[in-house]
Amino acid sequence: SMILNVENLVKQYSDGTLALNGINIKINQGEFVAVIGPSGAGKSTLLRCINRLVNSTGGSINFMGNKVEDANKPVLRNIRANIGMIFQHYNLVERASVLENVLHGRLGYMNSLSGMFNRYPEVDKKNAIKWLEKLGLENEMYKRADELSGGQKQRVGVCRALTQDPNLILADEPIASLDPNSSNIVMESIYNNCKEMNIACLVNLHQVEIAQKYATRIIGIKGGEVIFDGDVNQLDESI
Numbered sequence: 001s002m003i004l005n006v007e008n009l010v011k012q013y014s015d016g017t018l019a020l021n022g023i024n025i026k027i028n029q030g031e032f033v034a035v036i037g038p039s040g041a042g043k044s045t046l047l048r049c050i051n052r053l054v055n056s057t058g059g060s061i062n063f064m065g066n067k068v069e070d071a072n073k074p075v076l077r078n079i080r081a082n083i084g085m086i087f088q089h090y091n092l093v094e095r096a097s098v099l100e101n102v103l104h105g106r107l108g109y110m111n112s113l114s115g116m117f118n119r120y121p122e123v124d125k126k127n128a129i130k131w132l133e134k135l136g137l138e139n140e141m142y143k144r145a146d147e148l149s150g151g152q153k154q155r156v157g158v159c160r161a162l163t164q165d166p167n168l169i170l171a172d173e174p175i176a177s178l179d180p181n182s183s184n185i186v187m188e189s190i191y192n193n194c195k196e197m198n199i200a201c202l203v204n205l206h207q208v209e210i211a212q213k214y215a216t217r218i219i220g221i222k223g224g225e226v227i228f229d230g231d232v233n234q235l236d237e238s239i
C-alpha cells in the first residue's frame with residue numbers, strides 16, 4: 001500500500017533558487033528506494049520537504065493520509081514521529097550520551113536537553129537499549145556522542161531513527177562522510193532493519209554502485225526533476 005505520494009512538488013528558496021521543479025513520486029510501505037543525482041540536484045531538499053524541515057512552495061505531499069503542507073502542529077508532530085531521519089553529519093547532540101541521543105528521536109534532539117532524560121518512561125529506555133544492542137552499540141550507550149568514531153556516530157543515527165518505530169526512513173547521504181568499511185556497516189544496518197520491520201526507506205546516495213547494491217528501485221534526480229524512476233537494471237547512462 002502507498003504511504004507517500006509526492007505530487008508536482010516545487011521548492012523555490014527565498015533567494016530564487018528553484019531546487020525542485022515538479023517532482024512526482026509514490027512510495028509503498030516497505031519499499032527501499034535509492035535517490036541518486038549530482039550535487040545540487042535537489043535530493044536533500046526533496047527529503048527535507050517530506051517532513052517539512054523545509055517548506056515546499058508548490059504541489060503536495062501526502063504521507064499516510066495527511067497533507068504535509070497543510071499539517072497543523074499536532075499533525076506535523078505525528079507525521080515527524082512516523083518518519084525517521086538520518087543525516088550525513090549525524091546531527092547528534094555531541095555532549096549528550098548515546099542513549100540520550102537515541103531517546104531524543106522524533107526530532108526532539110533539536111530542543112533543549114536539560115532535564116529531559118529523566119522524563120522518558122522506562123518502556124522507552126528499554127526499547128532504545130534493545131535497538132542499541134541490536135546495532136552493536138551496547139558498550140557505547142553511556143559514552144558521550146563526541147567520544148565516538150564517525151561510523152559509530154552514524155550507527156547511533158540509524159538507531160535513533162529505528163527507535164522511533166517509523167513507517168518511513170529518510171536518509172540524506174548517510175555514508176558520504178564514512179570510510180568504506182563503516183559505509184558497509186551503516187548501509188547494511190539501514191537495509192536489513194528496514195526489510196525486517198517493513199519500513200519504507202528513501203536514501204540519497206551519490207554513488208550509483210552503492211544504490212545498485214541495495215535498492216531495487218532507483219530515482220534519478222537532476223535539476224530538480226525526476227529523470228529516472230524504475231528498476232535498478234534499467235538505469236541508463238543519462239544519470
Ligand code: ADP
Nearest residue numbers: 013015017019038039040041042043044045046
Ligand atoms: P543535493 O542534495 O542534490 O545536493 P540540494 O537539495 O542540497 O541538492 O540543493 C538543490 C539546490 O538548492 C542547489 O542549487 C542548492 O544550492 C540550493 N539550496 C539548497 N539549500 C538552499 C537554501 N537553504 N537556500 C538557497 N538555496 C539552497
Ligand code: ADP
Nearest residue numbers: 013015017044048054087088089090091172173
Ligand atoms: P548538513 O548536511 O550538515 O545538514 P547542508 O549541506 O545541508 O549541511 O547545509 C547546511 C545548511 O545550509 C542547511 O540549512 C541548508 O539548507 C543550507 N544551504 C545549503 N545549500 C545552500 C545554498 N546554496 N544557499 C543557501 N543555503 C544553503
